[in-house]
Each structure stands twice: as structure tokens, then as C-alpha cells.
Amino acid sequence: MNGPIHVVWFRRDLRLRDNEAIARAAIGDVPVLPCFVVDPWFYEQPEISAHRVRFLFESLADLDTNLRERGNQLYIFSGTSVAVLQKLTQQLQAQGYRPALFFNRDVQVPYGVDRDRAIARLYREQKLPIHLGLNYFLQPDGDRRSEWRDRYYSYLRQPQHPTPKCIVSPNPLTLDIPQLGIPQLSFADLQQKYAHLWENGTDFFRGGETRAQAALGSFLESRYQGYHWKISHPWLTQRGATSHLSPHLTWGTISTRDAYQRTKARAAELADNPKATFALKQFRDRLRWRDSAAQRLYLDPHCVHHNLYPEFDDCYTETLPTDVHLNRLQAWQNGRTGFPLVDATMRQLRAIGWTNFRMRAMCATFLTINCGISWHHGALHYMNCLVDGDLAIDHWQWQAQAGITNPLAKTFRIYNPTKNLQEKDADLRFVHYWVPELRGYSLPDLLAGRYLGKCNYPAPILDWNATRLINGKRVSDLRAAVRDRLQHDQQHGSSSEYLRAAKAKEITEKYRSAKDEQFRAYKQQELALGLNRPGNADNYLPGNKNHQRTYEQQELTLDRERVEPDES
Template identity: 30%
Template sequence: MTTPGPTLVWLRRDLRLADQPALHAAAARGETVIPVFIHAPEEEAPWQPGAASNWWLHHSLQALAAELEQAGSPLILRAGPSLDTLRTLVAETGADAVYWNRLYDPACVLRDQGIKAALRTDGLEVRSFNAALLLEPWAVATGQGQPYRVFSPFWKACRQRGIDHDPLPAPGALEPPARRPDSLALEQLQLLPGIDWAGGLRAAWNPGEAAALARLQDFLDRTARDYAGTRDRPDQDGTSRLSPHLHFGEISPRQILRALRQTGLDTEHGGGEAFVRELGWRDFAHHVLYHFPHTPERPLNPRFEAFPWRESGTDLVAWQRGRTGVPVVDAAMAQLWETGWMHNRLRMVVGSFLTKNLRLHWHHGARWFWDTLVDADLAANTLGWQWAGGCGADAAPYFRVFNPQRQGEQYDPEGHFVRRFLPALKNTETRYIHAPGAGGARDYPAPIVDLKTSRQAALEAFNAIKNT
């Protein structure tokens, strides 16, 4: 029997050691394991990572490199093109196998298919694995064999198929290469901003696998049981904030599901069930993106190709900078700018405001989130913005327009969230805190739009296309 040679493990958004199928399979071959990360953002165009994502990636790679060094096989950093770089590493190391974990963004799917075919033609063993989802996007289908467009039947099918799988342990000591291949220094990837605007991100986040596990444990200890009742309250610390860790693969959904059950949470009812459904929504977003790869650019509902969107650079900048005169919208945008993250309830509120009250194209929101969110994920971002615009999968009826004043009164009743992120309103009375214009508070702008009349204008615009 021929002894296997070294295995290259091509790391992407799977930056962990535990429940890491490609790394686990490579270690099981019994020979040298060479982990490599290839920086080739141009291969993900037109959705190459934004500035906040790059900040997170730098620190996540830093944490992973330390873990791999301790495990025995150092992380090799290179810059693309990916296929050329992998072939170069094969030649340098004598590797006869390349393993990786799958990505589902359209550009990555096409690239990876081409790389797999090319490397197999070279005579290499090439394998890919699922490390990111409970179920692959093609694992469930409707009775007619079609992809799902509505979450509830999709999730029912997933539960029937089975979502509980044992996470893989982290590998033991890894066999290092006889000669370490050359590696770029992390700083050479130039992921950090030239002008340091990331102070708020550093204060809010700690990237890496160990930090992801610690955040999960904190969520289980403090919040998980009450998640169903607290997850919509931006004035409370009621969510897991695991989304960036999940996006970069510092933790897997299978690890989370198993931890919920080991803690004794009922994943069929209450807070446990509500949180597992959020993992299901993440799978659903990838299901939709995989089967409808045009949706980052074009609406799933084709009638919205003719929707009469407005164009207003002034209104867009006011929304981006949190200067709309609508307190809960502005506080949410300030949270995004300061921390690189926004509470999910508020993502729906600011999305509705942009696409309905301002009637600006959802592309503007998707692009702004893409550059400013540390958890910017193409599947989730696309699903969320098409939902807000009324033109995507499982979208709310177009006539459902969030009233941001009422949303604020319901989910931030004492105004704690708004006051935290809008210092100009810190002395405003609670009964005015969510009112457009905020009671005439000094240094706070007047509303750029009337909520009632803009809602009516949005509905009239929809009426113009609904029968097309």
C-alpha cells in the first residue's frame, strides 16, 4: 500500500480546530498536515470582504495561527490566485491531497468547482466537506423537487431530515512538514485599516475560536433560557452575538446545538427552540442563495425589477450616518458604526425605513451593511435586505411597513438604547425619546421624511407594479 503524502488543508471561513471536518480528515490520513490560508479577495468579486470583515479576519487568523503553532503545524499565509498558489505549495511540499470545507457564495462555488477539477486532473486527491451548516443547501427540497422559498416548510423538512450530528473533536498533535514552506507575515495581507477607526470594534469584540466558545458559554449561562422573550430587545443583552464567530467559522452550528442540549435546554420549546430556529434561518439563507445565485444583485420576485425606487444621495448619507431625525433608526446606525454590529430587530427597522419610508433601493443598504458589519455574510445579508424590500424569499407583504416610533416604544420602552448611542438625546423625556425630531432636542436633526406620508407613497409605488 502506498503511504500517503502530506495533505494541504485550505482554510477559508472555517478558522477553528474543533468540529473542523477538513482538518480532521487530513489528520486521519496519518501524515503531514499543512494548513494554508490564501488571501485572494478579488476571487469573491463583486462581494469581496468589506473593511469591518477584514478587521475581524486579521484577528481571527492571528488567533488561529497561535492555536495551530501549539498543535504542531504552523499556519501558512499566502496571497492568491488560489489555484496557482495551491499548485505551488504542492510542488514545494510534495503534498498529494488538498482538503477544504465548502463555501456557498456564488463566486466561491464556481471557483472551487474549477479548482477541484484542475487539481484532480493534476493527479491529486481532492475532498471538500460541510463545516458551516446544519444541512447542505441541496439536502432538502419541496415535494416537487424545487428549492424552498418560505422558511417554515423548509425548517420542518430540515427537522424531519435530522439536524443533530456529533461535532468532531479537535485533532491531537499535527505532524509538521519536514521543511516549513515560506509564509507571508499577517501584516502583509493588509487587512487592518490604514487609519485606525476600529477602536469601537476592539472594545466590542474578541475574535477567535476560544472567544467564540467563551461567548457561547456566557450566552448559555445568562440568556439562553429567556431568549424567546429577550431577543427583540436592543436595550437588553438578550442575544448571543455569535454571528461573526459563525461567519468566520470560529464555531460551528453543530457545536452550538450540542451545547444547548448538554446544558439541558429544550430545543423544541421556549428559548432553546427560538435560538435553534435562528440557526435554521441561517441555513435557509444559504439554501436560497445557493439555488438563486442572482439574488445578491437582482430581486427574487421579478416584478420588483420595475419598482420605482427613488435616488437621493442626501437621504442615503443621512441614513448611513444616523442623521435621519428618527431616533431608533439613528441609534441603530450609530451602533453599527461604533461596534460593527446591529441588533437583528433594528436591522429590520432600518431596512424598512430605507426601502419603504425613503424608498431607496435595497442595494444601498446591502452594500453599506457589507462594508460595516463584522458579521457581513452574503447569504444572510441578501436574504435580510430582500426581505426588507419586500422582494425576496419569505418576504413580509410589501404593505407591512415598520413604524420606527412604535418599534422603539415597544422594544426600547425606557429609551435606554437610544440614549446610549445618541448622546444628544440623553436628557430627553422618555415620552419623546422615540418621536421623530425627539421633542426638539438641541443638536438633533429634524426628520428628513414624514412617516405617514412616506408610507403611503411606498404603497402607491407598489400598487404600480403589483399586477405586472
């Protein structure tokens, strides 16, 4: 009898810091077998993205390095997750070990939910220990939804799980892992097996816990400055004005709690700088939105795949109505719509797998409202490109931008790409970077269409105003129909859907007024401290005083900005 062995099954929690499963498994001197299963199912899904796969493999390599520094390594097995873990468990038992399984709960597609259930059943049937941890805060039951926020913050404030200093490795004399008969992959094998994905990836976002820590470090060091207003500018965000942590949070190379606690600590250091503390507060809100999106999918796994309200089922379907729509979809995907900011964004998305929130939202309303194409197509294309692709956020956001969510609000937002170009990329740095055909043309040239017929850049594929009026009205009418039904149901005793919608509206309004209040308070504090002069040093536009002034003036318009919270 060889005694106990702790199998740690990594999934989207590819870190050692604040990782409940590894922290608990590594206590004491029981050998630990850290593993990741490359399950072909995930690589055959329509949502697959080369950027994401590459980021995953880099994160695995970094995890392996960090485990080796602690005396262990990462074992990468290949096969169906359930079959691999079943065989591993059997083989370990055959070799005289008593395995205990450790892994962290995660939000999953139905395949993942079934997989986890099957594995938990296997362990319970065999009376083997199984330990489920939390990757980030998840409330297991839906009954106490109203308590989510309090419980969430209480979790965030708790001490992090300690990072193991040493992780005991299985004794090679008693356990020969290659002999277990489970297909194993080296990093070279991974790259070869998935070469078609690997080669298409990019270096813009690199995976791994080490890089996640570096990204958070540099963000809190200086990149956070002006976060709250730079966040909407595509060029500044490409250059690092937001954290760029999204792929890390998606793959769990950093925990939300870690990011939150370090941000809080930094805000405490900067307590006498109202602008900095305001910026960091806006950032922390977004960390919560991430986790609340995950929570929503966890409690309601179907919410992101179907129209939230059936009134939209004829409007938003998975079939493309006509060839005109197909052509529009292709133009949108390829960055050839003739709307410079839309095209720059779509090319950026394809090239680096990322773009900022506003550009994602703007291109989403362009596709759904202006092109009249269902959000399903856009959401899938985003998932095929995004390095941070996360169904819980992506598919929900697409429904939100398509005008489906929060129907009790009388209005919904349609982004105007021309207005955004004037306000968010007036110097055309972003457009010129991604749309070389337009280099040499100024903003007035673009607005007057002076490039038309003179370069290889298309004329607009549609009339923005006309499509906004027609399709916007259609969506607006459907929202009114949802509203009427919910109100009718509520008056006739069936109120659960109405109450949920009312809660969504309340959360949105509360967030807006709290943010406006925080903004006013920060401006007043600055005034009191004599700090209301234009501009802290701008990291992203070195030496360009004109831009600095322009951007700072835009900051003053922040209280008119409407960045929707995403936790309703």
C-alpha cells in the same frame, strides 16, 4: 520520494472543532500543511467591511495558536487563490511529495465558485486526491428541496467530527516552506498591509474559535434567559441578550452543529423550566434559518443580487433617482434622519458592526419604503459595516424587508420607528447611548419634539405616515401584480414559480402557528408548575425593579409579535 502530504485549505471554517477537512486530514501520521490564502480579490470588493476583516485576522491568529498547541501552525499565503494553490501543488510535487487537498464546501460568490472548480479540476487532472467536506449542512442537489429539513436535522444530530489532538507538521528537513517561493504573510504583515481596514475595526466583537466557544458557553450558562422577548430590544441585545454568535457563524469559528447540539443538551438540563426551553427553542430555530439561507444561495447564486420578481425592477434599481434621495441615503447612513431609533441604530451599526434583527429590519423598511430608496443601497451599506455580513442572509433580508418576498401573502410589514421607540426603548437607554445630542430629554420630550431647535439634532427628514402611505401602496400594488402573474401562470400550466411562492407562504404560516402554539404550551406549563409570577432575575437590568416589571409585561405580548422566519 517524500510521500504524501495533506494540504488543508481553510476558508470560512476557521476552527478545529467539528471541522471535517482538518479532522480527516489529521488522521494518521501523514504531515499536514494547514493554510489560508489572503486573496486580494476579496479585499477589493465594494462589500468589504473593516469590522469583518479585523474579525477574520483575529480568527486566523487564534487558529494559528490552536494549531501550534497541536504541533503545527497556520501558513498564510498571499495571492490569487488558484495561482497560490497551483504553485503550492507543483512545488510540493517538485520536492517529492504527493499532495492531497482537503477543504470544506461553502456558499460563495461566482468568483469563489469558479475558483473552487478550477482547483478541483487541477487536482483531478493531475490525478491527485481531493477531499471536499461540509462546513455546515448543504444539500448538493436542488431536486430534493422538499427533503431539506429532514436531511438537515439528521446531519445536525450526527456526531461531530473529532477535534485532532495532534496534527503532524511537515518535516522542516525535507520541506522548507519559505523556499517554495509563494508569498507568505505574518500576522504583523497582515496588519500592516490592511492597516486601513484594521485600524477602523473595533474590539466589540473579537474573532477566533476560542472566543466563539466562550460566547456560546456564556449564552448557554445564563445569557439565554428571556432570549425570546429580549431579542427585539436594542439595548438588551447590545448588552448580550442574544448569542452574538453571528460573526462566528459567518467565519466558521464555530459550527452550527456544535451550537445546536450544545443548545439541545442545555435544554435537556433545563427540561423542568418551560421558559428556558422555549427560549432555547427560538434560538435553535434561528440557527436553522442561517443554514437555510446559505442553502438558498448555494442552489441559486443569483437570488440575492436581483429583484426576486421582475415586477420590482423599475421600483428597486441601483441608481438613485434624485438628489433628495441621495440626501436621504446619506442622512440614513450617518444617523441623522431625525428619527431617534433609526439614528441610534445606524450609529451603532457603523461603530460596532452589529445590531439586532429588529433594528436591522426597521432601518431597512425605513430606507426602502419611507425614503423610497432601493434595497441595493442599503444592503451594500450594511455589508460595509457588518462584522457578520453574509450575502446569503443580508441581501435576502433586504429584499424581504423591501416587500419583495412572499408575494402570496396579502400584507407585508413596515416598521414604525416611533412605535418601536415606545415599545422597545422606552427608557431611552439605547438612544441616549448612541445619540448623545438627545441626552437629558425624556420619551415624552422626544414624542412632543421638545428638543427641536434646542440641540444639534435634526428634525425628521420626512413625514413617516405620508411616505408609508404613498410608497407602501406602490410596493403593495407591485406585490399584487406579482400575485396575479403567478396565479395566471399557474392556471396556464407554468406552475414552478407559483409553487415556490406558495411554499414560502406555507412555511411562514406554519412557523407562526407553531411558535404561537409553543408559546401557549410554555405559558400553560408555567401555570401548572405555579411559575407564572412576573419575572426571573434579569441579568441586564440589575436592581431596577421597575424596568424588570415593564419588560416582563412586554413578554406577555409575545404572542402578538411577528418575527418572520427566514427560510422560505
